[in-house]
Amino acid sequence: GAVxxxxxxxxxxxxxxSVKIECRSLDFQATTMFWYRQFPKQSLMLMATSNEGSKxxxxxxxxxxxxxxxxxxxxxxxxxxxxxxxxxxxFYICSARDTGGRPGLAYEQYFGPGxxxxxx
Amino acid sequence: AQTVTxxxxxxxxxxxxxxxxxxTYDTSESDYYLFWYKQPPSRQMILVIRQEAYKxxxxxxxxxxxxxxxxxxxxxxxxxxxxxxDAAMYFCAYRSAEGAQKLVFGQGTRLTINP
Numbered sequence: 001g002a003v004x005x006x007x008x009x010x011x012x013x014x015x016x017x018s019v020k021i022e023c024r025s026l027d028f029q030a031t032t033m034f035w036y037r038q039f040p041k042q043s044l045m046l047m048a049t050s051n052e053g054s055k056x057x058x059x060x061x062x063x064x065x066x067x068x069x070x071x072x073x074x075x076x077x078x079x080x081x082x083x084x085x086x087x088x089x090x091f092y093i094c095s096a097r098d099t100g101g102r103p104g105l106a107y108e109q110y111f112g113p114g115x116x117x118x119x120x
Numbered sequence: 121a122q123t124v125t126x127x128x129x130x131x132x133x134x135x136x137x138x139x140x141x142x143x144t145y146d147t148s149e150s151d152y153y154l155f156w157y158k159q160p161p162s163r164q165m166i167l168v169i170r171q172e173a174y175k176x177x178x179x180x181x182x183x184x185x186x187x188x189x190x191x192x193x194x195x196x197x198x199x200x201x202x203x204x205x206d207a208a209m210y211f212c213a214y215r216s217a218e219g220a221q222k223l224v225f226g227q228g229t230r231l232t233i234n235p
Contacts, residue, residue, distance in 0.1 A: 114163045
């Protein structure tokens with residue numbers, strides 16, 4: 001249990017276009033999901049916290065108009081990189097927080113496999 | 121704001137030996153959680169071990185154990201009987217027990233296992 005999927009796993013897009021990345025919790029409900037960015041050989045940097053039914057909370061320095069987040073259901077959050085540029089190329093990881101009542105597992109975060117975005 | 125520091129960018133160990141990865145953190149909170157995550161070449165983040173700050177007993181998971189020193193704000197990971205499959209990036213992480221419960225990650229330690 002506690003599986004998080006991301007789609008696509010890899011995407012290549014041209015500069016100036018937009019790309020959408022999906023994060024799904026497959027077997028649990030997640031009112032909160034987190035989006036991270038990871039550059040090569042570096043740690044995960046939190047970009048934003050996605051809350052179901054409300055606006056996302058962005059970390060300082062992250063452009064909310066460039067990285068649009070929508071959390072429309074308890075199992076799906078999407079990150080849209082608008083007008084992508086080569087500097088947006090990175091590995092994007094989502095995690096979902098289990099808000100269920102399973103003993104010992106409540107509020108744990110589970111990570112998706114990541115999406116590698118390349119902007120040409 | 122909380123910070124997590126991993127001072128060892130790289131570590132290596134002989135297969136079957138024991139290795140300890142270091143982590144220190146800074147917080148003014150009394151209730152929180154600490155984690156060690158493993159990120160293999162696939163880049164999938166895998167939870168290795170979890171420690172609740174209110175528990176004095178160090179967490180253990182098979183070959184993995186921690187040395188949690190709350191007063192010193194230290195949280196090291198010991199891997200016993202190292203295996204080739206343990207080779208990965210290891211991240212120490214902090215999570216508050218309240219509020220948004222965001223994970224704060226350290227810089228990571230790349231662990232190499234020598235056969």
